[in-house]
Amino acid sequence: MSWAFQYQEKKSFMNNIDPVSKLIWMVCISVLVFLYETPLPQFYLLMATILLALTLANLSLTFILRGIWIMILFSTGFFVLQLIFVPGHTVLFYVGPLPIYSESLNFATAITLRILTIFMSSFIFVVSTDPRDIVLALTQKFKVPYRFAYAIFVALRFVPTIESEARVIESAQIIRGVGKQKGLKNKVENFKRFSMPLLMGAIRRVRITANTMDSKGYGAYRDRTYIRTVSITTKGKIFAAIWVLTLIFAIVLKII
Amino acid sequence: MDPIIKLDNVTYTYEDEEEPVLKNVSLEIYKGEFVLIIGPSGSGKSTLCQTFNGIIPNIMEGEISGQVLVDGKNVLELNVKDLAESMGMVFQDPDAQLCNIYVEDEVAFAPENLKIDPAEIMRRIEDSLEKVRLKGFNYRKVHELSGGQKQKVGIASVLSMKPNILVLDNATANLDPQATREIFELLNILNKDFGHTIIIVESKIDEVMHLADRVIVIEDGQVVSSGSPRDLLETSIDKLIDMGVWVPEISELAVKLSEQGFKFNKFPITVHEAKQELKRSWNRPFLISSNKVEEMSKSRNVYSVQNLSYTYPSGTQALNNVSFNIKQGDFVAILGTNGSGKTTLVKHLMGIMKPPKGTVFFKDEDIHEKRLLDMTEHVGYVFQNPEHQFVTDNVLEETIYSLLVDYGIEKGEKIPEEIIGKGKEALESINLWDSRDKHPFNLSGGEKRRLSVVASLITGQDVVILDEPTTGQDYASATKLLELCDNLNKQGKTVIMITHDIRLVCKWAKKALVMNNGNLIYDGEISQLFLHEDILRKASLVEPPISQLAKQLSPFPLKRAVITVDEFFSEEERVQVQ
Numbered sequence: 001m002s003w004a005f006q007y008q009e010k011k012s013f014m015n016n017i018d019p020v021s022k023l024i025w026m027v028c029i030s031v032l033v034f035l036y037e038t039p040l041p042q043f044y045l046l047m048a049t050i051l052l053a054l055t056l057a058n059l060s061l062t063f064i065l066r067g068i069w070i071m072i073l074f075s076t077g078f079f080v081l082q083l084i085f086v087p088g089h090t091v092l093f094y095v096g097p098l099p100i101y102s103e104s105l106n107f108a109t110a111i112t113l114r115i116l117t118i119f120m121s122s123f124i125f126v127v128s129t130d131p132r133d134i135v136l137a138l139t140q141k142f143k144v145p146y147r148f149a150y151a152i153f154v155a156l157r158f159v160p161t162i163e164s165e166a167r168v169i170e171s172a173q174i175i176r177g178v179g180k181q182k183g184l185k186n187k188v189e190n191f192k193r194f195s196m197p198l199l200m201g202a203i204r205r206v207r208i209t210a211n212t213m214d215s216k217g218y219g220a221y222r223d224r225t226y227i228r229t230v231s232i233t234t235k236g237k238i239f240a241a242i243w244v245l246t247l248i249f250a251i252v253l254k255i256i
Numbered sequence: 257m258d259p260i261i262k263l264d265n266v267t268y269t270y271e272d273e274e275e276p277v278l279k280n281v282s283l284e285i286y287k288g289e290f291v292l293i294i295g296p297s298g299s300g301k302s303t304l305c306q307t308f309n310g311i312i313p314n315i316m317e318g319e320i321s322g323q324v325l326v327d328g329k330n331v332l333e334l335n336v337k338d339l340a341e342s343m344g345m346v347f348q349d350p351d352a353q354l355c356n357i358y359v360e361d362e363v364a365f366a367p368e369n370l371k372i373d374p375a376e377i378m379r380r381i382e383d384s385l386e387k388v389r390l391k392g393f394n395y396r397k398v399h400e401l402s403g404g405q406k407q408k409v410g411i412a413s414v415l416s417m418k419p420n421i422l423v424l425d426n427a428t429a430n431l432d433p434q435a436t437r438e439i440f441e442l443l444n445i446l447n448k449d450f451g452h453t454i455i456i457v458e459s460k461i462d463e464v465m466h467l468a469d470r471v472i473v474i475e476d477g478q479v480v481s482s483g484s485p486r487d488l489l490e491t492s493i494d495k496l497i498d499m500g501v502w503v504p505e506i507s508e509l510a511v512k513l514s515e516q517g518f519k520f521n522k523f524p525i526t527v528h529e530a531k532q533e534l535k536r537s538w539n540r541p542f543l544i545s546s547n548k549v550e551e552m553s554k555s556r557n558v559y560s561v562q563n564l565s566y567t568y569p570s571g572t573q574a575l576n577n578v579s580f581n582i583k584q585g586d587f588v589a590i591l592g593t594n595g596s597g598k599t600t601l602v603k604h605l606m607g608i609m610k611p612p613k614g615t616v617f618f619k620d621e622d623i624h625e626k627r628l629l630d631m632t633e634h635v636g637y638v639f640q641n642p643e644h645q646f647v648t649d650n651v652l653e654e655t656i657y658s659l660l661v662d663y664g665i666e667k668g669e670k671i672p673e674e675i676i677g678k679g680k681e682a683l684e685s686i687n688l689w690d691s692r693d694k695h696p697f698n699l700s701g702g703e704k705r706r707l708s709v710v711a712s713l714i715t716g717q718d719v720v721i722l723d724e725p726t727t728g729q730d731y732a733s734a735t736k737l738l739e740l741c742d743n744l745n746k747q748g749k750t751v752i753m754i755t756h757d758i759r760l761v762c763k764w765a766k767k768a769l770v771m772n773n774g775n776l777i778y779d780g781e782i783s784q785l786f787l788h789e790d791i792l793r794k795a796s797l798v799e800p801p802i803s804q805l806a807k808q809l810s811p812f813p814l815k816r817a818v819i820t821v822d823e824f825f826s827e828e829e830r831v832q833v834q
Contacts, residue, residue: 175608178647210315215343227364
């Protein structure tokens with residue numbers, strides 16, 4: 001199973017620059033999308049982000065779609081809900097008996113585009129950054145205690161293992177006849193059946209992991225040495241600087 | 257000389273338990289020793305290992321008394337980290353103990369935590385990877401390695417702390433015979449050439465016993481004997497077998513020979529030694545005995561596989577043009593290294609993976625047309641981890657679950673006597689009727705597996721497929737499981753089993769299918785398999801010691817391999833009793 005929403009080893013500008021600069025870029029994008037309330041600037045920002053994904057991150061359009069389709073579904077639903085429930089007074093048209101207001105349309109579009117932009121930028125960050133470098137950046141540059149940063153890192157590393165175990169359990173239980181019985185009560189029962197072995201397996205594994213990490217001196221001292229250091233690249237600095245300047249410019253424009 | 261590990265009257269009770277797991281254990285292990293710890297499952301072997309580096313009682317809580325001294329340090333008064341540079345530990349499940357993405361980071365992990373200078377760490381990485389023969393693997397991803405390579409990375413990742421002592425707790429249980437042999441060779445080198453003290457808990461006795469300087473036997477939380485492998489086997493092999501642990505096949509033979517009056521100069525524990533002892537008195541060839549498979553030829557096919565191929569989405573070819581038949585009432589072992597396509601093959605037989613049209617037929621019906629649920633009415637499938645298949649809260653319900661589903665009996669409704677009767681019969685066959693109210697998760701490993709076999713066959717399926725059912729099991733529970741399968745087989749059911757345990761295969765199975773890189777390279781009788789050296793080599797199969805010995809003793813090539821101690825003895829009169 002290839003899962004799109006994970007680090008992809010490839011050559012691209014985004015892969016080459018350091019995680020710190022990329023984080024600064026993400027912060028800038030996130031602040032930018034909150035500066036505007038109308039659809040048009042949101043649209044530009046989303047386009048800019050997608051353009052960046054296609055060029056600087058060297059991702060194909062199909063790959064991007066594969067990575068964010070769940071988010072597209074989600075935001076479409078979100079869009080419809082906003083459209084219906086956000087109040088307005090200028091009626092644009094009716095869908096059956098339901099009035100659609102132009103204010104709600106504007107608002108819903110802006111909000112939806114905003115969500116997509118934020119999601120898109122995190123997608124670019126994740127697929128272009130080796131998780132190991134994220135940990136190193138957190139501990140070395142942001143002074144996050146390494147015990148904390150590593151804990152998250154290790155937890156994430158087990159996601160694929162648990163995923164594949166879940167698939168095994170699913171077929172193992174179908175073979176026992178789970179799923180033959182219908183009805184909500186059985187659905188709830190089945191969920192319990194499914195999660196129990198998964199949980200037991202996970203707990204056992206976590207215990208072994210904890211034991212090995214401890215016997216390898218994890219957490220023995222407050223800090224540790226590193227064979228690798230994250231250095232902030234010149235390219236990264238320039239990239240981050242451009243976005244910070246853009247952000248300042250946008251804020252200044254907004255104030256004037 | 258002072259011992260490097262010294263336990264003095266250690267008693268340990270897990271938190272929330274009353275009965276201690278370790279009872280008054282005292283033992284000494286010396287620098288440079290290669291110590292093998294054996295004992296039935298649940299006897300406290302793993303617990304014992306965990307006291308060495310302070311996981312007990314520092315991480316696993318509970319009550320401990322006595323004294324543990326390692327490398328001159330008082331373990332009970334220290335933290336796990338203080339022992340890190342004295343001792344490295346490797347466990348069974350490679351995926352749980354490797355927590356980094358890249359090999360290099362994994363090896364660097366411990367010394368980084370111990371604040372070793374980065375330049376020194378880089379030297380240690382090279383050194384450790386070279387010792388485990390994974391030089392140049394620095395930037396490989398851990399999860400893309402084979403099971404054997406992962407365990408070697410596990411060893412390298414503790415070697416980088418420069419510990420004197422290495423402890424391996426069942427580290428080869430998930431590995432195939434080839435990878436297992438490589439790990440043992442590696443341990444031997446680390447012990448002999450680099451002076452590491454090695455302590456291992458193992459059940460793959462045939463490959464490792466002769467490497468050990470000393471064997472410690474644990475039963476019920478106590479050290480019951482300790483001595484050189486030869487002395488131990490010569491004096492107490494019967495006790496070991498009764499206890500339910502594996503003993504070397506050669507020694508099993510030797511004991512029977514000495515019971516019949518044969519005198520050994522040196523009690524043999526390896527094929528080579530047995531040959532030296534026996535060649536003086538071995539004067540006649542083995543006869544060709546009856547053919548176990550002959551009677552099968554008239555039965556109908558339960559499975560017919562024709563030109564089955566399968567390629568993973570990643571492009572790896574898992575099955576390449578595989579064709580074979582399995583007859584009703586057969587007992588088939590599927591052999592081959594990990595990654596050779598065994599599991600993929602049986603998943604196609606079950607329909608968990610849908611075979612293409614016209615490739616796999618179950619009793620002349622194309623499985624392509626059938627749903628998985630339909631297949632479950634005819635075939636029971638036992639997964640590698642029995643827990644994955646458990647779906648209820650108690651043993652009896654677990655056994656009859658499929659019946660309840662078929663009869664549409666909802667939870668809480670009254671269960672008809674007839675169904676309970678069937679469950680009782682099934683549970684009695686595996687001696688679990690008394691445990692019927694327990695939670696299936698609370699059974700022992702062996703009980704879990706036997707339960708999942710009878711539960712899989714409760715609706716009267718006449719074929720059962722088992723995926724590595726004996727992995728990591730001690731002799732007693734592996735034998736019980738195979739006896740269960742043999743009983744089912746005698747009732748006319750077809751048994752298909754993936755396994756690496758060649759001795760069990762030889763004793764119980766009739767036919768073998770050998771997979772190698774997605775190709776079926778052998779399809780035939782088991783005893784004939786061991787006459788094909790090229791196939792054994794290709795599939796990295798380990799020939800049972802008894803067969804090796806018989807071949808070496810026979811003055812001319814055998815027409816049929818001798819594959820069990822009993823078969824060897826059916827020719828017993830050929831050994832001249834001195």
